[in-house]
Amino acid sequence: MIALIDYGAGNLTSVRKGFAAAGAELTTPRTPADLATATAIVVPGVGHFQATTPLGGEWRDSILHALEGGAALFGICLGLQWLFDSSTEADDVPGLGLMSGRCERLPSTVKVPHVGWNALAMTRASRLLNRIPDGAQVYFTHSFAAPVTADCVASATHGRPFAAAVERDRVCGVQFHPEKSGEIGLQIIRNFLTLIAG
Amino acid sequence: MSTAPLSNLSKRIIACLDVRDGSVVKGVNFEGLKRAGDPAELATRYNVEGIDEVVILDVAATIEQRRALADTIRAVSSKLFIPLAVGGGIRSEADADAVIEAGADKVSLNSAPLAEPQLLTRLAGRYGSQAVVVAIDAKRENGRYAVFSRSGTTPAGRDAVEWAKEAEARGAGEILLTSIDRDGTRAGFDCEMTAAVSSAVAIPVIASGGAGTFDHFLDVFTAGAADAALAASIFHYSEHAVSDLKKFLRDAGVAVRLVS
Numbered sequence: 082m083i084a085l086i087d088y089g090a091g092n093l094t095s096v097r098k099g100f101a102a103a104g105a106e107l108t109t110p111r112t113p114a115d116l117a118t119a120t121a122i123v124v125p126g127v128g129h130f131q132a133t134t135p136l137g138g139e140w141r142d143s144i145l146h147a148l149e150g151g152a153a154l155f156g157i158c159l160g161l162q163w164l165f166d167s168s169t170e171a172d173d174v175p176g177l178g179l180m181s182g183r184c185e186r187l188p189s190t191v192k193v194p195h196v197g198w199n200a201l202a203m204t205r206a207s208r209l210l211n212r213i214p215d216g217a218q219v220y221f222t223h224s225f226a227a228p229v230t231a232d233c234v235a236s237a238t239h240g241r242p243f244a245a246a247v248e249r250d251r252v253c254g255v256q257f258h259p260e261k262s263g264e265i266g267l268q269i270i271r272n273f274l275t276l277i278a279g
Numbered sequence: 280m281s282t283a284p285l286s287n288l289s290k291r292i293i294a295c296l297d298v299r300d301g302s303v304v305k306g307v308n309f310e311g312l313k314r315a316g317d318p319a320e321l322a323t324r325y326n327v328e329g330i331d332e333v334v335i336l337d338v339a340a341t342i343e344q345r346r347a348l349a350d351t352i353r354a355v356s357s358k359l360f361i362p363l364a365v366g367g368g369i370r371s372e373a374d375a376d377a378v379i380e381a382g383a384d385k386v387s388l389n390s391a392p393l394a395e396p397q398l399l400t401r402l403a404g405r406y407g408s409q410a411v412v413v414a415i416d417a418k419r420e421n422g423r424y425a426v427f428s429r430s431g432t433t434p435a436g437r438d439a440v441e442w443a444k445e446a447e448a449r450g451a452g453e454i455l456l457t458s459i460d461r462d463g464t465r466a467g468f469d470c471e472m473t474a475a476v477s478s479a480v481a482i483p484v485i486a487s488g489g490a491g492t493f494d495h496f497l498d499v500f501t502a503g504a505a506d507a508a509l510a511a512s513i514f515h516y517s518e519h520a521v522s523d524l525k526k527f528l529r530d531a532g533v534a535v536r537l538v539s
Binding site for chain 1: 284285286287288289290291326331356357360361362379380382384406407408409410452453481482483506507536538
């Protein structure tokens, strides 16, 4: 079972359709305990970091427990930011903390929010971006972003370079929307499905 | 000295499908509609050619015609994995829910927020600002840009620059700015108006109305400071392929997304 966590941060129709087009059905767990049978967990989300508050507590514990059991994790947009320690958007809301660093607002030297298609600059080989060419464009819509660290597998630049995609072991995340990034995006979803199976 | 660009963000080319009763139509100056094709078919063709986004504008006049909208959105969004915005007659959260549930990523609102600006804040709270586009139809009048509602028929008593700033403050994530003077004329975008609005807000501005040649797009991305440009009929009748337009823009030094 691939679990799509619905914690109320935005509409999930497009994420479902994107995974369906890549050949996978997503199941929305009703309670954190339902994650016990998950082979992978998708954490979507748009908007303010504060919106991740419901992911604290029991959900957080169940997600970490599933990861210990070998489940894979895919954070999308706000879901990527949540993988990090924190965000200056909501200082009092902790992230999952699997990846070190703090998310910060993009600089005001450029238009923020960052909306549209921007290029991926590969920083190292990864399973998530396998066969995706350097410079491939994907669709972003966000104002805050995670730092480029050792977990970053592709960066993008809007005012400053930021983490566009991250991967460590079976934990992945993308700041862009793979379900809205055309054929490139669907390939990235298929890559994640391959990672789950591997 | 670093020579790295501040941003690698591409300028977007957006195709607008004016839809009534399940078919694409296109008006000239908001009048005289004629059929131009099946929405899902057109959207798929544009997607292959490399369109960056699609807007479905519902121009239905009756409740019966509006019922077809959700089916159209479902048909288009099942084949299209790029952003899809839907506008036309969205007056409430219930209207927005219906189109988002059918597969729209963004809702575009025109008349309703002019009457009730708080609607923007509620929708942004519910779906995020990235899902809320404010469409502003404006025409030049006595040296300012007068906003009109109800498909360009009713003066709203607002200035486009001032209304765009308020919409941004209330939670809009993008502005879709249409020049009523230029709409359907193919005489070029109103670059001055676009630049005036674009420089007044931090959110992206989509220019609309007047696209006739490739040069018009270049103008609106440079002189007009637009973040995206929208057109309808220039694409519908295969007069210019989307991919040709993008190659033209790339060769002119504009960052665009090219699909191989």
